[in-house]
Amino acid sequence: MSSPLRIAVVGAGPAGIYASDLLVKSDVDVEIDLYEKMPAPFGLIRYGVAPDHPRIKGIIASLHRVLEQEEIELIGNVEVGKDITVEEMREFYDAIVFSTGATADKDLDIPGMDLEGTHGAGEFVGFYDGNPDFKRDWNLDAEKVAVIGVGNVALDIARVLAKTADELHVTEIPDNVYEHLGHSRIKEVHVFGRRGPAQVKFTPQELKELDHSENVEVIVDPEDIDYDEASENARREKKAVDQVAQILEGYAMREPKDAPHKLFIHLFEAPTEVLGEGGKVLGIRTERTELDGNGGVTGTGTFTDWDVQQVYRAVGYRPEGVEGVPFDPSESVMPNDGGRVLTEPNGEAVPGLYTTGWIKRGPVGLIGNTKSDAKDTTNMLLADHAEGKLREASKRTRQDVADFFEGKGHPITTWAGWHRLDTAERAAGEAEGRERKKIVEWDDMLKHSGPQDIV
Template structure:
């Protein structure tokens, strides 16, 4: 008698949900358990996207539709590798797919990076998105702030720093975030990139959105608008990059609108040292660079000290290892050949697969994870249909729940997410908002976890 292919997907963000959806659409009969360390699904969409990005958060609707499919069972509040070992999971599944994403911050290797007032972008995102793993309070006493990195995350944190608390109160931010932002002293936010406009990693719409607030004056120094041959080629070959350059050129030449907060984007400034006194940030030292003709830059030996009291490094996220799974600490990814998890000798580990940022690093947009997932699930299905996967000890989905219950885990469910979702919407409705996010872990579990009978 045939049975469904049993798959455990570890990580219920976009990467894991897309992989689950592709397995369902493959035509193969499947049964998928979607494990998540947090009590809630949606990963990056819930805890990595700025609250004033409703367009991007709209992706939740499509992910929600996938999660409603009967082939998927959500099992939250389970830390695979800690609460449950990978070896234990393999007793119940033909294959395990790791899609655990990236929430840590890459290191900025310059003097002064350990001063008080230097923050990782991921830490600040975790704060304002109400991630219970991060601080509930944030020191926003700096009037002048530096953000290092010219990507969308740098734009997000710069915009949140420059906006007023009342502008953000219409979003889903929890009370502690609102109260912290109300006390913010930030008046100048400076974004630094070591190369030029044609090498910026912004997307056009996110760059334009900076200017939507009446409280923010977005500026670019006309001296920073410069292109070499490689830069011109990049513009011609990418409509998106050309639009970014056009927007930056517009910011450089327009008349000021008189907004109270300044957000200045600097190009050709390479951070070389964070300055401080008494252990606290007092400035950022940068070295001027210039294009080398090939899209890269060379140093000029000209230095500038920018008076700032806080520095945010938006130089990339970093994934964390999963206990019991091979990990490349230098690249911060699970070693793989495009889908299979590889051991230290480069051989595929039977039944283990990976997709998303933990597979390829934290690059690309959310939509890029779809092509990632297609490659991974294609390998998984080929292995299964080729008889390369070992038969698990148990294929009964009910036995998994009994196993987890025996561990004493307060497992959150998809039905529980609906309860939590309703509770957050009710909190928001009371204040004329769509939603107000619940922050405390135990409170989320009380809504989404086991219910008293």
């Protein structure tokens, strides 16, 4: 090929941006169009991280630097499979990398999860992060709520529910989120996990941050601090596991803190049923568990009913497929061999199609995992290119892509458009003494980012 290798990356979150960066830094001349369903980039970092996480939000600065590279062009407000088909994309690109992530909630198969007052973590995260795909109001009339799960998303939800609206107003939360949090009646948040302190999936920094609010007291029952041989081995083998265990021990042993809101972390309590009456949540039932000697747990047959009026399940996200691309619904991933999309699990590679991030491996792991994952995928793509396995696209310029969307009358947003939206959000925040106030409505985002020529 005399012209640059033309690549589309679908999904402008960390996985897609890291893959784009690796391709630009390779010794191959590339031209990358980075597609994003939303009018704005950054995916999980913009719409999946709690607003009071400035350290995590700082990752956007490094992602910014990647997108400033001239080899990469952002094409936002485009849902691949709907606004443009995969077959149509093949006319413009030699290879396509899917990094579409995950926003849907995994189900939890216990009775009562269909009652009014039960919610998936992703629904609430979408609300407080101002995701235009999610609803704008939220009922916070409950005084006691349960959060099922012991990962960082569960901590985020518990922390946001326990904090006051004024504590969060200094962040980028939109006006509708601030208003609803301001009317919250929540006094107690109960986080439930079925195993012990050496098995939780919290990271140390996020667990410490629970205690940074003077309005929130974190409470752990000393009876929930227990270890078997496998647990002790896990603490010795992984520093983070030991740090988390120490933090939980500290919460369990300290003197009570005089704070108006209580955040309980209950370990060795496996939710078995959401209790209700008249179609609404009235409580949650858990079975006490105990360690089995191998780091797992078994039920003891002792049950407890907890008085709560809302239940949030934070048991994981579920990726969804892209129209026209193979998808394995049993695993909720695109079947792949570590990078190449396969026709089915253990099937043949689909020429020119690749995948990275959560849609490739499932919604597990941190940012570091995403980087190494992207490297594996891009190495496969570049190897296929070197071996002449990629089919050359017939239309090879960005003007061809611009003409396509113009012909459909479909507005797109670009990197220049993001800068205008970014400026508008910062200006709105500055007027209130904040760094940023997020613009929520899709049409309002488009008014600022505006259709632009992508050449």
